[in-house]
Amino acid sequence: MQALLGERRFRVGIFSWLLIGVLSYLVLPWFGLEYGLFDSTMDEYWDALGWRSHPLSLGIPILLLLFIPFSRPGRSRKIEGRLLVVLALAITIVLAADFIIPNRSMGLGSGVILISLAALFSYGIARLGFLQGDVFISGAVTVIILIISVFVFYPVLQIFYKVIVAKDGSLDPFQFFDIVSSFGIGRVVLNTLYLAISVGAATTLLGLVFALYSIRSTSPLRHLMRIFYILPIITPPFVVGMSLILLFGRAGVLNDILMYFFGSGGFFIPDGAAGIFERSGYIYGFKGIFLAQVLSLTPVSYMVIVGMLSAINPAMEEASLTMRASRWITLKKVTLPLLAPGLANAFLLGVISSAADFGNPLVLGGEYDVLSTEIYFSIAGAQLDFAKAAALGILLLVLSLTIFLIQKKYLSKKSFVTVTGIQTSGNVTPLPIRLQKFLTVFVCCWLALIGILYISIFLGGFVRQWGADYTLTLMHHKELWSNGFSSGGWPSLTNSLMFSFIAAPLTAIFGILIAYILTRKKFAGHGVIDFGTVLIFAVPGTVIGIAYIMAFNTAPIELTGTAIILVITMIIRAMPVGIRGGMSALSQISPSLEEASLLQRAGSFKTLRSVLLPLLRSTIISSTAYSFIRSMTTVSAVIFLASAGTNVATTYILSRVESGDNGVAVAYGSVLILTMLVFTLLVQAVTGRSRIEKQM
Amino acid sequence: MSRNSSIKVTLKNISKHFGSTRVIDNLDIEFKAGTLTTLLGPSGCGKTTLLRLVSGLEPPTGGEIWFGEQDVSDYSATQRDVGMVFQSYALFPHMNVEKNIGYGLGVLKEKKEKIRDAVTKVLQTVNLDGYQKRYPDELSGGQQQRVAVARALVLEPKVLLFDEPLSNIDSKLRRSMRDDIRNLQQKTGITSIYVTHDQAEALSVSDEVVVMHNGAIEQQGTPRDLYRRPGSAFVANFIGDSNVVDGVLEVEAGRSAILLGGTRIDLGERQIDNLPGKIQLSLRPEMFQLRETGDRERHVVGTVIHSAYLGAVTEYFISTPMGDIFTTSPSSDGQYEKGKEVFLHFHPDQLIILPPARA
Structure with a gap:
């Protein structure tokens, strides 16, 4: 009875997808509409239907009708599966050729037909025993591979393709090397790397400090660390940069204060004498981007390290303490070495995020060019240099892909923290007292800075001209x-x-x-x-x-x-x-x-x-x-x-x-x-x- | 629920490779209709993999699986009509007992009343009627296990599979649970395959035991067969305790005898398949009676090197010319101190001669 039920479902499934394909051919636009589905006139819609404007496309529903025999039983599973797969692939190729050769864009109708072909293909491979004949999972796999191909592989390949096409449309295989060796690109790459590594190192160090403080200190202040979880999630990436401008920009608060005391006519400067301070844009460039990225990325490294730190079995540190080691030595010889993979992970994450960050360099970059903004400026505005954007894109892609693969390959399995399933008991070892005192001061300063940043954002919206x-x-x-x-x-x-x-x-x-x-x-x-x-x-x-x-x-x-x-x-x-x-x-x-x-x-x-x-x-x-x-x-x-x-x-x-x-x-x-x-x-x-x- | 349409399960030339590791290689085995067969072996021997191949949860790398006269190799787990009791029970934590057991019937679109009746009936068989509305986390381990059995039974599958079903239950309860499983299987007559690494469990619960080692079958037979006629040193060691020692077989004019560390044991006219010469023997610890006196010609003599009093019995390690021997003897037979010289009495029929090792 079960076999029959599955058999019926199989037939009904094929028939439904068939129907969807043919119907969408009849009533949905075959070609892309110039002004979109909702803003087109009836006539435009009418003309975009395949059977009205493009008689050749009638081949598609006719080919689809070839599937009809499959909605009735009979035939061996293997033959049926092979026929389904071959037919679906063949029609897909015909359909694709119909758009690629005359270079016309696809419409909603042809898109839906493509999806129903993918479904029919899935029925075919399931019949052939793929994934143990599971139609649903075969379908999910097909659709996911289709989506990844169209929206990940195809665009990324387009970058590689654009980089070998010269401005006049001819092929130029060595254009990539011309672009990357041209003036200024080397500096951009070095800038990006220098910034990324500095930010990676700084965020790892700070992340470690905050993680130790929040897990191991006895100070009530440690609960405030929770805001680290929420703030970076809800803050758009460039907002930190904007608030830095409010505080440290040319017209920022710090400049104002310094001008008030040391500028010309300032509080400490005698009347008439020249000021010893001039307003300056010191925040723009490396310093600004660095600060903004450290502020917005430290929480990420904090979370990586906290995860690792709280997974360490307290018994190991207790064992160290019972062997006459002080808290300092325990921290240095036991805790930190156990954390090493987490620290490396946090560092690489910081490097990737810094290199990929776009908002902060855009707002604060000034003269300091990095890859992400340079890509944007190559095609924004008057330049429109696709080949250059593509070449820079490849550099950035290779950079982040390399780091990501290093991280995936060497660090994902290299955890010293073993999960045994045995309930660990024991108390976590608190920090050495002097270290905790020092950290408390540091954390206060940091939190104060963050507080001021966010206050300035909210205030900034309520004053006439900052x-x-x-x-x-x-x-x-x-x-x-x-x-x-x-x-x-x-x-x-x-x-x-x-x-x-x-x-x-x-x-x-x-x-x-x-x-x-x-x-x-x-x-x-x-x-x-x-x-x-x-x-x-x-x-x-x-x-x-x-x-x-x-x-x-x-x-x-x-x-x-x-x-x-x-x-x-x-x-x-x-x-x-x-x-x-x-x-x-x-x-x-x-x-x-x-x-x-x-x-x-x-x-x-x-x-x-x-x-x-x-x-x-x-x-x-x-x-x-x-x-x-x-x-x-x-x-x-x-x-x-x-x-x-x-x-x-x-x-x-x-x-x-x-x-x-x-x-x-x-x-x-x-x-x-x-x-x-x-x-x-x-x-x-x-x-x-x-x-x-x-x-x- | 009893039925007489039990089927045999046959695996033909079956293989399962994970990458380059060959967990099971070209194995043939038949599970007799209506019986409970245990797959027994140390961890990593491939017994669980074999069970999963039968269930359809793991596709074989090669070979065929037959249920009765039907080739089910291409059938997925869903289509194969098997019930399985998992080691972890795998009860759905978000469904109560009734929903858990009725899940499969719901998939088959049975009517609500019919599902309820079927669930009640199967709960009665496992003595858990009245627990319908409980959630898995409100049940004890033993009760969860019985719900898992009920769920595996409710669809009246052709084949029942047990994957170490008692390993999460404490040892006292385990004894009664294994009797329950045994009774249930005999009542329903469903062909069952049972995986365990516990030899006592295997011997007590099964009609047949298959001892597996390194992905191959060492021996298949009834519990009694395996204990009394182990086919290899591995089986002798794995089923019960055993002292495997070397001896020399002599055959003369239809009568045979064995030289055991200098002592000649006459076997009379006992039929022996081995060729004369070096052989291996398995000596069960309980076959010896320890005596202070004996005949140095006919009995093996040894010195006690270690003894442990366990209440009903006492365990001894005895150093003898044929090697160190482990024995158990009833404590009522008296105690022998370390260093004491003892005579090992035994009946020659109890000597197990292991078949020559396979090439």
Whole structure:
């Protein structure tokens, strides 16, 4: 009876996908619409239908009808499977050729047909015994490989392709070397490396200090460390840079104070005498970027090290103490060596994040060029040098991919902290007293600095002109929020909310699906998904940005300027969160639960729905929430892709910074931070535990 | 639930490789219809892998799996019609007992009342009726184990698989649980395969035992066969305790005798497959009676090097010309101090001659 049931489902499945394919051919546009689906006239829509404008495409539904025999039983499984696979592949090739050769862009209809072909292909490989004949998982694998190919591999390959195409369109295989050896590029690369390594070292050191303080000190101040979890999540990456300008910029508070005392006509300077201090832009350049990145990246390294530190078995330190070692010696000879892999991990993470950071160098860079901003300036504004952007993108990609692979290969398994399952007892060894005192002072200073930074952001939105006129005013907020919903900050904010709202659940679902497939299934093609995931984790946002512009600006897949491309970018950018969340949650669930479900005759879809999803519920909620926040605050990739109609909050703020409206920018930034803070606290209240914090 | 349509399970030339490790290589085995067969062996011998191959959870690298007259090699775990009791029980933590057991029936779209009746019936068989609304974390280990058995039984599978089902249960309860499993299997007559590394469990629960070693079958037979006629030194050591010693076989005019460390033991006309010359013997610890007196020609003499009083029995290590021998003897037979000279009496029929080692 069971076999019959499965057989029926199989037929119905094939028939449904067939129907979807043919229907979408009949009623959905075959070609891409010039003005998008919702802004086209009836005539344009009519003309974009395949059977109206392009009789040749009639071949596709006719080929699709060849599948009809499969919706009835008969035939051996192997023959059936092979026929399904061959047919689906053949039609896909015909369909692709129909767009690539005349260079026309695909429409919604042809996209849906492609998906139904992928589904039919999955039925075929399942019939051939792929993944033990599981249609649902075969389908998921096919779709994920399709998505990764189109939205990760294809754009990245486009970068490599663009770099060998000269401006006049001819092929120039050695152009890459011409570009990277041209004047100034060497300096940019060195700048990037120097900055990244300094930031990596500084954040690791600070992260260690704060981690020791929060786990091992007895001071009540250690509980304040919790803000480290929340602040970096909810703060858009460039906001720290903006607040540094408010404090240390040319018109910043520090300059004001120094001018007041030491400038010409200052408090300590006799009337008429020249001041010994001039306003200066000392914050712009290396110092500023360094400070901003250290401020925003230290929490990340802190969390890595805290994780490692709290996993150390206290008995090891107690053993050291019983052997007459002092707390200092124990710290030096036992604790720190045990932490070494965590420290290395934190350092590499700091290096990658610094090299990939785009917002802070953009705001604070000045004369100090780094790869990420140089990529942006190669195609923003008048230059439009795609080959140069591509070459720089490759450099940045190779840099971060190398570090990521080092980290993955050498550090992921090199943990001295062993999980034995034996309940460890014993108390953690507190810090040496003098060290704790010193750290307390240091932590106070740090927290004070952070406090001042955030206060300046909120105040900045309420003063007329920072640096010149400190009268309190609502004008910036009024300009943003009270000029109707179609101007000021509203359009970009609603766009951000809408796109993130669509992207977040999709990120969580695909993240868990990819994590599930990677950890629980073995199949041919596993490596493709694995490599795709590595790329998703390692590719800096700026590189994704230029890659998407190069890949999706022209046929056959023309998406730039649409909301779809922004949503997709947000999904890909937040995907590491989803995958990591899924992986850590799945590692808590014994595979035998799924096996028990399979042996109870449930297919893997039913198993996912009835066994795994209920157990993963809180992970799904926190993944969704965190992806939402990530999407709301992301900037590096979307800045390349947002257009007038699809501006989002972060790109709007940056555009106001560029036009010098710092007041408006800061006002908007503070609203964004507050919104995210409220949202985070709400989600934490719902999930009961601070799960978002754990996922960072 | 009893039925007479039990099937045999046959694995033909089956292999399972993980990368370059060959966990199981070209193995043939048959599990008789309606019996409970135990796969016994040290950890890493491939017994769990073999069980998972039968379940369909692990696809074989090569070979065929037959349920009765049906080739199920291409069937997934879902299609194979097997029930399995996991080592960890794998009860769904978010479902109560009734939902856990009724899960499979729900998948098959059975009616609600029918599911409820089936669950009640199967809970009665495992003596847990009334626990329907409890959640797994509200049950003791033994109760969880019985729910897992009930869940495996409820779909009336063709084959029942047990993966070390008693390893998480304390030793006193284990004894009664294994009797329960034995009774249940005999009542239902479902062909069952049972994996364990505990030889006492294997002997007590099974119709047949398969001893596995390094991915190959050392010996298959009834518990009694395996104990009394072990096919190799490994089996002799693994099933019960055993002293494996060297001896020399002499055959003369239909009568045979064995030289054991200088002592000649006459075996009379006992049929022996081994060729005359060097052989290996297995001596069970309980076959010896220790005496202070004896015949130096006919009995082995040794010196006590260690003794341990365990209540009912006393264990001795005795140094003899054929090597150090481990024996157990009833404590009521008297105690022998360290350094004491003893005679080892035994009946020649109890000597187990191991077959010549396979090439």
